[in-house]
Amino acid sequence: MSVVGECLVAFIFGTVVGLLVQRSRFCNTAALRDAILFKTFRNTKALLVAMMILTIGFTTFITFGDGNPMHFDVGLNQVVGLFLFGIGMVLAGACTVSTWVKTGEGNIGALWALLFTFIGMFLFSLLWSYNYWPPAPAAMTGEPNLEALQLGYSNAATLQEKYGIPAIVFGIGQTLVLLAIYRAILRKERSQSQGDVSNS
Amino acid sequence: MEFFRKTLDPVIALAIIAVLDIFMFLIIGAWTVGGGETMMTGLAAQAVLGDELERIPFWTLVFEPDAGYWKIYISLGMLFGAFVGAVLSKEFYLRFPRHLSEWVLITIGGLLMGFGIRLAFVCNVSTFFGLTPEMNLGGYLAISGIIAGAWVGSLIYKKILEA
Numbered sequence: 001m002s003v004v005g006e007c008l009v010a011f012i013f014g015t016v017v018g019l020l021v022q023r024s025r026f027c028n029t030a031a032l033r034d035a036i037l038f039k040t041f042r043n044t045k046a047l048l049v050a051m052m053i054l055t056i057g058f059t060t061f062i063t064f065g066d067g068n069p070m071h072f073d074v075g076l077n078q079v080v081g082l083f084l085f086g087i088g089m090v091l092a093g094a095c096t097v098s099t100w101v102k103t104g105e106g107n108i109g110a111l112w113a114l115l116f117t118f119i120g121m122f123l124f125s126l127l128w129s130y131n132y133w134p135p136a137p138a139a140m141t142g143e144p145n146l147e148a149l150q151l152g153y154s155n156a157a158t159l160q161e162k163y164g165i166p167a168i169v170f171g172i173g174q175t176l177v178l179l180a181i182y183r184a185i186l187r188k189e190r191s192q193s194q195g196d197v198s199n200s
Numbered sequence: 201m202e203f204f205r206k207t208l209d210p211v212i213a214l215a216i217i218a219v220l221d222i223f224m225f226l227i228i229g230a231w232t233v234g235g236g237e238t239m240m241t242g243l244a245a246q247a248v249l250g251d252e253l254e255r256i257p258f259w260t261l262v263f264e265p266d267a268g269y270w271k272i273y274i275s276l277g278m279l280f281g282a283f284v285g286a287v288l289s290k291e292f293y294l295r296f297p298r299h300l301s302e303w304v305l306i307t308i309g310g311l312l313m314g315f316g317i318r319l320a321f322v323c324n325v326s327t328f329f330g331l332t333p334e335m336n337l338g339g340y341l342a343i344s345g346i347i348a349g350a351w352v353g354s355l356i357y358k359k360i361l362e363a
Contacts, residue, residue, distance in 0.1 A: 006228050006270040013224055014277020017217055017231070021278070022285035023203065024213035028324050032350035037358060046210035047328060050218040054333035057222035058230070062334065068229040070330055072321055074338030079345040081320025082327060084312045086349020089324065090357050092309025096233035096323045099310075100275055104282025109297040113310040114237075120314020121241040125258035134321070136261045156335035170335055 021101045028095040032086070039192070041185045048182045052175045059171025062156045069157060073140040075150035077133070088120075204289040221329055228270055230330035233278075234323030236271035237314075238263050301360070320345070 001009070020026075024046075031043035061067040089095045092113040094102055099117065102110035135148050142153040156167035221231045242265035246253050253259050286292035297303050317323045322331060322342055332339030 001227065003268040003270075007268065007273045009224070009227055010270040010273040011277040011280075013220055013231070014274035014279075015281035015284075016220060016277075017274070018278035018281025018283075019285045020208065020213040020217055020281075022282040022291075023289065024208040024210040026210040026213055028328065029350075032347065033354050033357070036351055036354045043210055046214040049211050050214040050221075051328060051333055053215060053218035054221060054230075054329060055335070057218070058225055058333045059335065061222075061226060067225045068227075069225075069334045070230065070232075070322075070326065070336060070338075072338075074321075074336065074341055076341075078320045078322065078338045078341035081316045081318070082322070082324075082342040082345030083316070083349040083352075085316030085320065085324065086346040086351075087353040087356070088309040088312025088314075088316060088349075090309070090350055090353025091305045092313060093306070094309075096237065096313070096317070096325055097278065100233075100278040101282040104279045105286040106292050106294045108294060109302065109306050112297075112303065113306045113313070116307050116310025117237060117314035117317070118241045118244065120311040120316075121238050121318050122245055122314075123311070124315045124318035125241075125245075125256055125263075128262065128318070129257045132257075134319070138261065151337060151341075154337040155331075159335065167335070174333075174335060 017097070018101055018104060021097060022105065027098045029089045029093065029098060033090050039188070041189060045182060045185060048178050048185075052178045052182070055171050055175045055178065056168075059156045059167045059174075062167040062171075063160065065157075069155055071153065072137055073135065073142060073145070073150045073153050075134065075145075075148070077149070201288075204285070218329070230326070230334070231274065232271055232323065232326040232330055233275055234317035234321075234326060236269065236273070236275040237323075238318060239266065239269045239272050240275070241314075243267060305360070316349075 026046055027043055028047065031047045034040045034042070035044045058067060062069065092099070094110050094113055099110045099114045103114060133148065135145070135150065144150065144152045156170050159165070159170050160167040224231055242259050242263050245259065246265045259265060283292065297306060320342060322338065324346060327339055327342040327346060332343060
C-alpha cells in the first residue's frame with residue numbers, strides 16, 4: 001500500500017475510534033484507576049472484551065502467517081516505562097487516547113497534557129542520545145541481551161515456531177484467562193449490588 | 201439522531217474498535233498512539249531547530265522525522281472524530297482546569313507519560329490493543345508496569361483528593 005493510502009486508512013480508523021470513544025466516554029485511565037480506587041468496572045469490562053476479541057483475531061491470523069505484528073526487542077524498559085506512564089496518566093486524568101478525544105471536545109487541560117507529553121518525549125530523546133538505552137531498533141537482534149537488560153523478541157508467532165503448536169491455541173488460552181477475569185468482575189458487581197439492596 | 205443523544209455502551213464501542221483494529225493489523229499494523237505522537241514531536245522540533253536537530257542522535261537513529269508516518273494520522277483522526285462527535289452531540293465547549301493544583305498535576309502527568317512512552321517504546325494502547333493480544337512478551341511486561349504505576353498514581357491521587 002502507498003504511503004498516502006496508509007495515512008488515509010489510519011486517519012479513517014482514527015476518526016471512527018475518536019467518534020466511538022467520545023460517544024461512549026470510554027477511558028483507559030478510568031479502566032485501571034476506577035477499578036483500583038472505587039471498585040467500579042464500567043471501562044475495565046470494555047477493555048477486557050476488546051482484548052478478548054483482539055487476542056482471538058490476531059492469533060488466528062498469526063497462525064496463518066498473516067498480519068503485521070509489532071517487532072522489537074523487549075525488556076526492563078517496558079516495565080519501568082509503563083510504570084512511569086501509569087502514574088502519569090492517573091495524575092493527568094487521561095491516557096494517550098483520551099487526551100486526543102478530550103482535546104477534540106474542547107478540554108484545554110487535555111491539550112495541556114498533550115503538550116507536556118510531547119515535551120516529555122523530547123526530554124527523553126536528549127537522555128537517550130546520552131546513554132543510548134534502550135537499544136535502537138536497528139541494534140536489536142531478537143535474542144536476549146542481559147547486559148542491556150533486554151529479553152529479546154517473543155510473541156504468538158515465535159511460540160508457534162518453537163513448539164509447533166498453532167498460535168490460535170495459545171490465543172484461546174489467553175482469552176480464557178481474560179474471560180475468567182471478566183466473569184470475576186461480574187460476580188463482584190453482583191455482590192456489590194446485593195450489598196446495596198440489603199443496606200437500603 | 202439517537203447516536204448523538206445517548207451515551208454509547210463502552211463494551212459495544214470497544215468491540216467495534218477491536219474488530220476494526222483486526223483489519224488494521226492485517227493492512228498496516230495494530231492501533232497505536234505513542235509512535236505518532238513521537239513523530240509529531242520530532243516534526244515540531246525540526247520546525248523549531250532545523251538542521252540543529254541532527255545533533256541529537258535519537259532523531260536520526262530511532263525516529264527520523266517523517267510527515268508520511270501513518271501513525272500520526274491515527275491521532276489526528278481521533279481528534280477529528282471526537283470533535284465531530286462532540287459538536288453533533290452539542291457537547292463541545294471550552295473547559296479549563298479550575299485550580300493551579302490541577303495544572304501542576306496535568307503537567308507532571310503529561311511529562312511522565314511522554315517520557316514513559318519513549319522509554320518503553322509503547323503506550324497504553326499498544327500494550328492493551330497490540331502487544332498483549334499478539335501475545336508479545338513486552339505486553340505482559342508493560343501490563344505489569346502500567347498496573348503498578350496506576351496503583352501508585354491512584355494512591356497519590358487519593359491523598360490529593362483527601363487533602
